[in-house]
Amino acid sequence: MTTAGPAALTSEQIGTLARAVGRAPSVHNSRPWQLLVRGTEVDLLERRSVVPRRQDPFGRDRMMSCGAALTNLELAVRVLGRDCHVAFRDGEDAVATATIGRPRAASARDFDLYEAIGRRRSHRHEFDHGRVPAAVHAALVAAGEATGVHLVVPAHLDRFAQLLGFATRVLREDRGYQRELAKWIAHVTGPPATGDGVPEDTLSPEAPPVAGLVPADTPVPGDDVLAGRLAAENLLVVCTDGDTRAEQLAAGMALQRVWLTATAKALAGSVITQPLHLTGFRARLVSELVLPGVPQAIFRFGCAEVPVAPSPRMPLDEPFFE
Ligand SMILES: Cc1cc2nc3c(=O)[nH]c(=O)nc-3n(C[C@H](O)[C@H](O)[C@H](O)COP(=O)(O)O)c2cc1C
Incomplete structure (x- = not known):
């Protein structure tokens, strides 16, 4: 049978x-x-x-x-x-x-x-600065842990601040990056509005440059100020043992589980990857922060001071069938 x-x-x-x-x-x-x-x-x-x-x-x-x-x-x-x-x-x-x-x-x-x-949703604004309770923090870390994926609280914030300040200045001056970012912001405002892209009002000028994408007018505070702001943030670096496509996929899965866990616990969050694509930044982050693997994303989270509207979506692509 x-x-x-x-x-x-x-x-x-x-x-x-x-x-x-x-x-x-x-x-x-x-x-x-x-x-x-x-x-x-x-x-x-x-x-x-x-x-x-x-x-x-x-x-x-x-x-x-x-x-x-x-x-x-x-x-x-x-x-x-x-x-x-x-x-x-x-x-x-x-x-x-x-x-x-x-x-x-x-x-x-x-x-x-x-x-x-x-x-x-991506909350790129400042958070109500306060430590997230240890048990909640531990739940977020546990949600993201998977084979070969590590969630790391960054140490040596003075060095982290120096690197982020440097990366932000590089991206501010990078005309190609600025042109591309402006184009993706324009997708939302149009014409024509395509429904993908990043709404300009979700990019927060008052938050530390660590908080989001980097338009040309992003202010870069001094290293000490930036280190102080980082110290007030709740941060996790998503690292993988290596940098294969399978590991990048696993990092994305883990990141989303952490983000949803934070949301379920009434916390907000946002993710930063753009400085990690500067080769020098990535390599120095590993050595200066003594990371256990390849940094794939930085997740910041906390209590939202202001609510954030959902970002738009393109009309749904219908799934294909075979
Ligand atoms: C892999 C990945 C990388 C991202 N990198 C950045 C980033 O560097 N800076 C940033 O502000 N947002 C970043 N985001 C957030 C996206 O811009 C955001 O998810 C998208 O605009 C949709 O908005 P929502 O998160 O509010 O739904 C990233 C998201 C993903 C999944």
């Missing part, structure tokens, strides 16, 4: 997956992915045509964005009451496959993180 395999998803359920994936954070809000549904397997394809070359010269942010989308996909499958197994694929376009298994009740934690998907 043969037993039937897991049932395929309905089109309504596939819509649920696509909406969850569509709310994931991504480099410049570019959503560099596409879903391909093959029965009970859903491939996450990387859209390599998305190239913010100055922000993301090596495609690391694109892979991490795909990782963040994959976390949302996995949570949505679980909340639909199905088992889910996610595997990295080093294919031409497919970066991962989510295999949808048999019925299985989602955990309370899956529900909490899934519900946080719609409330998570």
